Amino acid sequence: MSLEKFVENALSSWMSAEGPEIDIVLSSRIRLARNFKDFTFPTSFSNEEANKIIELIKKRIEEEVTPEIGKLELLEIDQLQPLEKRVLVEKHLISPHLVEDSAKSACLLSENEEISIMINEEDHLRIQCLMSGLQLKETLKIANVLDDWIEESIDYAYDEERGYLTSCPTNVGTGLRASVMMHLPGLVLTQQMNNIIPAINQLGLVVRGIYGEGSQALGNIFQISNQITLGKSERDIVEDLTSVVQQIIAQERSARDALARTSHIQLEDRIFRSYGVLSNARIIETKEAATCISDVRLGIDLGYIKSISKSILNELMILTQSGFLQKYAGGPLRPHERDIRRAALIRERLNFTESSSS
Amino acid sequence: MICQECHQRPATLHFTKIINGKKTEVMICEKCAQEKGEMFMEAGGPGFSINNLLAGLLNMESNIQQTKANAFPKTEERRCPHCHRSYKEFVHIGKFGCAECYKTFNEQLNPILKRVHSGNTAHIGKIPKRIGGAIYLRKQILDLKEVLKVHIDQEEFEKAAEVRDKVRSLEKRYEAQEGGEEL
Numbered sequence: 001m002s003l004e005k006f007v008e009n010a011l012s013s014w015m016s017a018e019g020p021e022i023d024i025v026l027s028s029r030i031r032l033a034r035n036f037k038d039f040t041f042p043t044s045f046s047n048e049e050a051n052k053i054i055e056l057i058k059k060r061i062e063e064e065v066t067p068e069i070g071k072l073e074l075l076e077i078d079q080l081q082p083l084e085k086r087v088l089v090e091k092h093l094i095s096p097h098l099v100e101d102s103a104k105s106a107c108l109l110s111e112n113e114e115i116s117i118m119i120n121e122e123d124h125l126r127i128q129c130l131m132s133g134l135q136l137k138e139t140l141k142i143a144n145v146l147d148d149w150i151e152e153s154i155d156y157a158y159d160e161e162r163g164y165l166t167s168c169p170t171n172v173g174t175g176l177r178a179s180v181m182m183h184l185p186g187l188v189l190t191q192q193m194n195n196i197i198p199a200i201n202q203l204g205l206v207v208r209g210i211y212g213e214g215s216q217a218l219g220n221i222f223q224i225s226n227q228i229t230l231g232k233s234e235r236d237i238v239e240d241l242t243s244v245v246q247q248i249i250a251q252e253r254s255a256r257d258a259l260a261r262t263s264h265i266q267l268e269d270r271i272f273r274s275y276g277v278l279s280n281a282r283i284i285e286t287k288e289a290a291t292c293i294s295d296v297r298l299g300i301d302l303g304y305i306k307s308i309s310k311s312i313l314n315e316l317m318i319l320t321q322s323g324f325l326q327k328y329a330g331g332p333l334r335p336h337e338r339d340i341r342r343a344a345l346i347r348e349r350l351n352f353t354e355s356s357s358s
Numbered sequence: 359m360i361c362q363e364c365h366q367r368p369a370t371l372h373f374t375k376i377i378n379g380k381k382t383e384v385m386i387c388e389k390c391a392q393e394k395g396e397m398f399m400e401a402g403g404p405g406f407s408i409n410n411l412l413a414g415l416l417n418m419e420s421n422i423q424q425t426k427a428n429a430f431p432k433t434e435e436r437r438c439p440h441c442h443r444s445y446k447e448f449v450h451i452g453k454f455g456c457a458e459c460y461k462t463f464n465e466q467l468n469p470i471l472k473r474v475h476s477g478n479t480a481h482i483g484k485i486p487k488r489i490g491g492a493i494y495l496r497k498q499i500l501d502l503k504e505v506l507k508v509h510i511d512q513e514e515f516e517k518a519a520e521v522r523d524k525v526r527s528l529e530k531r532y533e534a535q536e537g538g539e540e541l
Contacts, residue, residue: 035457040441044455122453144484151486157457160493163481165457169467170474172460173481204476230471231478 010324012091012113012130015314019133023301024249026181026221026314028136029092030143030238033166033175034125037155041167042104042120050104050120057108057119060153068145072117073109077102083332086323092130097121115146122167123175125150134245136178136238144234163230173230178241182248183313185220185298186255193222196248203244204228219290219317224248260302271299279350283336284343289320308350316346363390438462495532499525 014027088094093116108117118126129143157165163173209217274295297313299305325341359369369385441455509518
């Protein structure tokens with residue numbers, strides 16, 4: 001398969017990078033945890049119950065499709081090849097936990113991969129919606145449509161006082177986890193991240209690096225999400241998170257401006273060195289690739305690099321993970337071979353983008 | 359130093375737990391540590407997650423309860439009638455087995471929820487559309503019954519009769535809705 005075709009197939013719609021605030025916010029995600037009434041939770045249910053839950057969902061997608069949602073495809077996890085499972089995990093469409101117990105689990109995917117509903121993970125249902133840029137409200141709206149659509153024929157485990165009942169008490173109430181993925185090279189370079197993280201934590205929000213932990217996040221990508229699910233309405237959770245994210249965006253912008261003003265030539269040097277590494281390296285590890293991709297993306301946002309599209313960071317971030325590399329190679333690879341493949345894929349991708357945009 | 363748990367063997371392990379600023383020191387022997395569950399052992403391991411942390415919090419809870427009230431049946435031994443999960447098992451994995459567990463372990467739940475959700479224990483937010491209607495009716499009925507009580511206490515029987523009729527008609531609607539759902 002040609003790289004072009006492979007990439008096209010590999011991309012989810014959120015990676016196209018067309019949402020609002022896309023220079024800083026990569027994606028918005030909403031997850032709703034739901035359980036069926038009168039069924040034991042997945043931590044202790046029988047295979048029979050697990051199958052019945054999958055059957056009920058199957059029946060639901062067969063009997064009615066809402067135009068707002070479109071077609072959903074059911075994937076039974078134990079029917080997938082190990083590499084296919086890995087690729088779904090790397091695209092954040094399913095969790096590693098869902099794969100662990102794959103005999104009992106399944107997932108529903110929409111064609112553009114904006115929607116994925118995990119069945120029989122920690123809870124019976126995990127409704128997930130993922131959109132490009134900062135669009136938490138819009139994403140929540142879609143998640144609610146799905147939620148209502150399922151609830152039309154299935155009784156949820158719901159308690160007047162406690163709300164939606166979940167397997168883990170950390171999710172009870174709304175069952176809502178809203179999260180935003182942000183690229184924050186300006187705040188990391190100006191060493192402000194270490195002050196910002198504790199401040200965000202105090203607001204009941206959690207910050208994680210998507211590759212690493214805390215301020216050491218690889219590729220300067222951070223995920224910010226709500227911790228509290230009980231005693232706060234869905235709207236408040238999403239509005240609070242959005243307003244914090246908007247403040248972080250403003251700070252990141254001013255950090256970038258300051259960098260460009262005070263260390264213009266050093267910044268330009270750093271960006272083009274990284275660009276040089278990506279377009280010429282023959283062997284590259286995940287960590288180095290992540291750092292360089294972040295620099296190049298910053299270069300694109302600041303206008304130093306004009307020949308590459310913005311979506312490159314999103315794409316390469318996903319495509320250079322080991323599952324994808326092996327899928328592209330058509331079979332398993334040893335770590336050293338992966339580094340060679342990764343370098344080749346990045347080179348090819350950059351050339352392809354340059355030639356197609358010029 | 360003698361082990362706090364068995365009071366027989368010498369304590370070879372020394373743990374300090376700090377939860378919400380409260381410091382607790384535990385001195386136990388290796389055997390008791392193993393029996394107490396893998397909580398201590400797993401803590402630094404690769405699989406460490408929010409559930410381990412939560413299990414830690416819950417474990418504290420049961421220790422406090424035990425020392426306070428030995429006369430009552432141990433919380434740890436209570437089992438959920440639906441999924442048969444015991445409180446001890448819940449504490450160990452940090453997850454409930456079914457919706458019924460929320461009722462079974464209701465007494466223990468508030469302090470846990472308060473810690474995890476910044477002091478909140480009750481849901482504010484979405485009500486499922488279909489079964490939500492019934493919940494709203496039930497709330498109305500309960501509120502009216504309170505009003506009814508007040509009227510009776512104050513011997514305002516005419517008003518009480520009015521409210522009683524309202525309650526009856528709402529109850530009929532409520533039953534119809536509940537029944538309708540079964541179809």
